[in-house]
Amino acid sequence: MSALVLEVQGLRTHFFTKAGVVKxxxxxxxxxxxxxxxxxxxxxxxxxxxxxYSILGLVNPPGRIVAGSIRLGGVELTTLAxxxxxxxxxxxxxxxxxxxxxxxxxxxxxxxxxxxxVRAHHDVTRxxxxxxxxxxxxxxxxxxxxxxxxxxxxxxxxxMRQRVAIAIALVNKPDLIIADEPTTALDVTxxxxxxxxxxxxxxxxxxxxxxxxxxxSVIAGLADEVCVMYAGRIVEAGAVDDVLDHPMHPYTRGLxxxxxxxxxxxxxxxxxxxxxxxxxxxxxxxxxxxxxSRAVEACRLAPGVQLSSARALRCVNPLA
Amino acid sequence: xxxxxxxxxxxxxxxxxxxxxxDLAGRIARRLGANLRExxxxxxxxxxxxxxxxxxxxxxxxxxxGKSTLAxxxxxxxxxxxxxxxxRGRAYAEYDNRxxxxxxxxxxxxxxxxxxxxxxRLRIxxxxxxxxxxxxxxxxxxxxxxxxxxxxxxxxxxxxxxxxxxxxxxxQRSRIGxxxxxxxxxxxxxxxxxxxxxxxxxQAQVLNLFIRLREELxxxxxxxxxxxxxxxxxxxxVVVMYLGRVVESGxxxxxxxxxxxPYTAALIEEVPRIxxxxxxxxxIRGEIPSPLAPPAGCHFHPxxxxxxxxxxxxxxxxxxxxxxxxxxCHLNDNSCS
Numbered sequence: 001m002s003a004l005v006l007e008v009q010g011l012r013t014h015f016f017t018k019a020g021v022v023k024x025x026x027x028x029x030x031x032x033x034x035x036x037x038x039x040x041x042x043x044x045x046x047x048x049x050x051x052x053y054s055i056l057g058l059v060n061p062p063g064r065i066v067a068g069s070i071r072l073g074g075v076e077l078t079t080l081a082x083x084x085x086x087x088x089x090x091x092x093x094x095x096x097x098x099x100x101x102x103x104x105x106x107x108x109x110x111x112x113x114x115x116x117x118v119r120a121h122h123d124v125t126r127x128x129x130x131x132x133x134x135x136x137x138x139x140x141x142x143x144x145x146x147x148x149x150x151x152x153x154x155x156x157x158x159x160m161r162q163r164v165a166i167a168i169a170l171v172n173k174p175d176l177i178i179a180d181e182p183t184t185a186l187d188v189t190x191x192x193x194x195x196x197x198x199x200x201x202x203x204x205x206x207x208x209x210x211x212x213x214x215x216x217s218v219i220a221g222l223a224d225e226v227c228v229m230y231a232g233r234i235v236e237a238g239a240v241d242d243v244l245d246h247p248m249h250p251y252t253r254g255l256x257x258x259x260x261x262x263x264x265x266x267x268x269x270x271x272x273x274x275x276x277x278x279x280x281x282x283x284x285x286x287x288x289x290x291x292x293s294r295a296v297e298a299c300r301l302a303p304g305v306q307l308s309s310a311r312a313l314r315c316v317n318p319l320a
Numbered sequence: 321x322x323x324x325x326x327x328x329x330x331x332x333x334x335x336x337x338x339x340x341x342x343d344l345a346g347r348i349a350r351r352l353g354a355n356l357r358e359x360x361x362x363x364x365x366x367x368x369x370x371x372x373x374x375x376x377x378x379x380x381x382x383x384x385x386g387k388s389t390l391a392x393x394x395x396x397x398x399x400x401x402x403x404x405x406x407x408r409g410r411a412y413a414e415y416d417n418r419x420x421x422x423x424x425x426x427x428x429x430x431x432x433x434x435x436x437x438x439x440x441r442l443r444i445x446x447x448x449x450x451x452x453x454x455x456x457x458x459x460x461x462x463x464x465x466x467x468x469x470x471x472x473x474x475x476x477x478x479x480x481x482x483x484x485x486x487x488x489x490x491x492q493r494s495r496i497g498x499x500x501x502x503x504x505x506x507x508x509x510x511x512x513x514x515x516x517x518x519x520x521x522x523q524a525q526v527l528n529l530f531i532r533l534r535e536e537l538x539x540x541x542x543x544x545x546x547x548x549x550x551x552x553x554x555x556x557x558v559v560v561m562y563l564g565r566v567v568e569s570g571x572x573x574x575x576x577x578x579x580x581x582p583y584t585a586a587l588i589e590e591v592p593r594i595x596x597x598x599x600x601x602x603x604i605r606g607e608i609p610s611p612l613a614p615p616a617g618c619h620f621h622p623x624x625x626x627x628x629x630x631x632x633x634x635x636x637x638x639x640x641x642x643x644x645x646x647x648x649c650h651l652n653d654n655s656c657s
Binding site for chain 2: 044158160195221240255258260261263266267268271272
């Protein structure tokens with residue numbers, strides 16, 4: 001594999017609330033290579049979004065990165081000064097959020113917002129910046145970009161707004177884009193279009209992509225590698241084909257089995273019993289053990305990460 | 321078996337238009353010659369639909385296709401602008417008297433958002449128990465026992481009935497919403513994106529609940545979702561809508577195996593699947609047009625790879641293309657001739 005663009009080692013992001021310490025991200029390790037797509041999968045509260053925010057240094061109090069290292073192209077991010085962060089965000093690493101209406105400023109025209117993003121990092125003239133913006137809009141498949149640049153966000157449909165958000169992320173040609181459920185709010189046909197464009201962009205420009213989603217089928221079609229998160233920890237990671245074809249963690253298996261299209265129509269779906277535990281009351285034990293059909297006594301101890309050649313697994317009693 | 325002949329619920333050429341009237345300033349401006357018109361949205365346009373007793377009909381479509389409006393028309397939340405709604409072969413209006421009150425309760429709705437659809441200031445026992453007490457189905461004194469029974473039916477611990485909605489997770493709230501609908505002993509449930517807001521593992525639990533309740537209580541469902549995987553799993557028959565019109569309908573297995581309408585085909589093709597790896601997405605071009613100004617002719621023609629001259633002029637009729645299968649596409653005429 002080529003050199004890693006991003007390396008995350010033993011990342012822990014905890015929230016110090018009145019009710020106790022919430023371990024939103026707990027000992028997370030992964031890496032992404034140039035032009036590769038990593039899928040970060042998990043249900044609500046699994047810490048997948050918080051992992052993304054941690055990489056961008058967007059964790060607000062009472063949350064704090066308490067341990068671990070995040071290296072982007074060899075530079076350690078956890079100890080970065082504010083000034084250096086400003087230089088980095090939106091330039092070498094960018095983020096696309098779930099709701100494009102929250103990302104775009106409703107009272108500014110698209111060109112104003114995009115030019116601002118370019119000129120914050122590059123000493124170029126307004127018209128040179130505008131050229132870059134136009135180019136970025138074309139790359140995400142927006143027709144008649146000149147006209148669109150003069151529009152306001154409310155004049156765009158949901159899919160178009162998300163394209164603009166992606167174009168803003170792309171405009172400075174970053175090394176890494178973190179996309180947090182960017183197609184969840186969109187319709188199937190529009191989601192297809194955006195996945196198509198993201199795939200092309202990563203292949204062409206060598207930008208690494210972290211795609212955060214709860215939908216394993218999107219990851220199946222898009223990603224090269226996948227990390228499955230549960231209650232703040234990565235429980236299983238590896239190449240998409242390996243993990244989805246031969247899941248070894250009972251949780252991954254349960255998730256895959258509960259997807260309706262993999263079950264016989266009309267029959268009861270295979271389901272994972274119970275619900276996600278509160279992150280407040282987590283000990284060192286495997287967080288999944290109370291919902292797990294394969295739980296054994298040893299699950300009460302912290303399951304270590306087992307590494308094979310290209311696979312990481314956090315389970316003491318894995319599926320063969 | 322005359323009952324089997326008449327569908328349990330039928331919509332005949334039902335339309336719903338939403339109009340925005342001009343305000344005073346607008347009307348004055350128009351008097352003075354400004355080119356202002358009232359805006360009309362055809363949310364549901366000439367839709368016919370029949371649901372037989374015990375059947376699960378799945379309704380799919382993307383946002384703005386009118387599926388939620390249709391759900392509201394079926395469950396009497398909205399009145400249609402045109403067309404007829406029939407319950408057991410008789411018009412809805414015939415049930416508008418005191419004697420038929422029970423029969424009116426037979427259609428209930430399960431809403432999409434498990435957070436917004438429960439009153440945050442009421443306890444679960446009031447949310448679930450209010451309607452059956454008001455309608456005289458259970459006495460005030462028996463209410464708590466009745467609610468306990470309902471909660472157990474949807475797989476919840478009855479001892480939680482004194483709690484408020486915010487004390488429950490999304491999956492549990494969905495179950496409460498279902499218990500509320502079931503409390504008046506309906507025959508027909510309209511489920512509008514009832515599992516859309518849930519995580520995959522919880523979604524599977526709630527879908528299983530719907531399947532179990534159907535078997536236990538002999539319910540009939542109109543199951544609305546944008547998720548084709550969910551629809552395939554629960555429905556016997558599928559109806560596909562696009563911009564207010566039905567474009568195709570038929571038995572689930574047949575539609576998924578061999579979609580007839582280009583829109584249905586594209587929709588099924590676009591769905592991400594676990595077994596489709598590293599795929600190159602070849603998307604449908606274009607966006608869903610605004611329902612305020614839908615394209616002339618076939619609504620889908622600007623995005624359709626097979627569109628030809630006639631599609632731009634003429635609205636294709638919904639016609640039978642095989643037993644039990646309807647599709648509205650001009651291409652079907654070409655292949656016949």
